[in-house]
Amino acid sequence: MKIDVLTLFPAMFAGPLDESIVKRARAEGLLDLAIHNLRDYTHDRHRTVDDKPFGGGPGMLLKPEPIFEAMEKLSREKTRLILLTPAGRKFNHSIARELARQEHLLLVCGSYEGFDERVREALANDELSIGDYVLTNGALPAMVIIDAVTRLLPGALGDDQSAHDESFSCGLLEYPQYTRPAEFRGMKVPEVLLSGNHAEIEKWRLEQAKQRTKERRRDLLEQNGVVD
Numbered sequence: 143m144k145i146d147v148l149t150l151f152p153a154m155f156a157g158p159l160d161e162s163i164v165k166r167a168r169a170e171g172l173l174d175l176a177i178h179n180l181r182d183y184t185h186d187r188h189r190t191v192d193d194k195p196f197g198g199g200p201g202m203l204l205k206p207e208p209i210f211e212a213m214e215k216l217s218r219e220k221t222r223l224i225l226l227t228p229a230g231r232k233f234n235h236s237i238a239r240e241l242a243r244q245e246h247l248l249l250v251c252g253s254y255e256g257f258d259e260r261v262r263e264a265l266a267n268d269e270l271s272i273g274d275y276v277l278t279n280g281a282l283p284a285m286v287i288i289d290a291v292t293r294l295l296p297g298a299l300g301d302d303q304s305a306h307d308e309s310f311s312c313g314l315l316e317y318p319q320y321t322r323p324a325e326f327r328g329m330k331v332p333e334v335l336l337s338g339n340h341a342e343i344e345k346w347r348l349e350q351a352k353q354r355t356k357e358r359r360r361d362l363l364e365q366n367g368v369v370d
């Protein structure tokens with residue numbers, strides 16, 4: 143998969159995408175990631191990316207020209223252009239799965255300045271939010287999405303990792319897990335996990351996962367049609 147990112151803050155991307163699973167996916171050629179500075183698509187002496195809103199009001203807006211020009215240079219036959227903004231639809235694991243099936247993503251980072259509406263109308267295939275809070279810019283949301291999508295690319299996870307029945311893949315939060323020692327500072331691992339009875343262990347885990355999800359995230363059960 144190819145992912146291009148358009149941002150005013152390319153330096154923010156050094157670090158999170160050079161570690162762990164994303165690093166390995168890049169090294170193995172599963173992910174071809176490129177970060178582009180929006181300012182490189184300007185032509186004036188001051189490399190202007192923003193301007194005042196028509197009609198007045200506070201703040202500035204990202205000018206459409208650099209974004210259109212970048213899109214024209216970067217887009218391919220099957221590009222999905224996604225704006226990162228708190229006004230987008232809320233990103234989740236099923237959207238991550240959907241994005242992992244795409245050939246090419248172009249992630250355009252918004253900022254406090256906001257987009258000229260013509261970018262939305264003419265260019266955006268989608269607008270995504272990573273949650274109900276406002277950040278200074280869309281770089282962190284872009285990295286969150288890249289991380290969540292990359293680990294779903296075929297071959298990105300090791301065998302033991304991909305076999306793992308993680309939270310959200312089955313619609314439930316994870317059950318409690320323990321490793322050695324069997325007793326630590328007086329806290330004991332539940333007896334059933336030491337029993338060797340795999341049927342009982344599976345039953346216990348499912349029960350714990352359901353209970354935990356009901357307590358912490360009833361919305362997930364509702365979303366999956368378990369309760370309403």
Ligand code: JCQ
Binds near residue numbers: 252277278
């Ligand atoms: C994304 N959740 C929060 C901030 C405006 C118009 O675009 C804007 C983009 C941002 C940066 O993204 C977020 C965000 N998901 O704050 C303001």
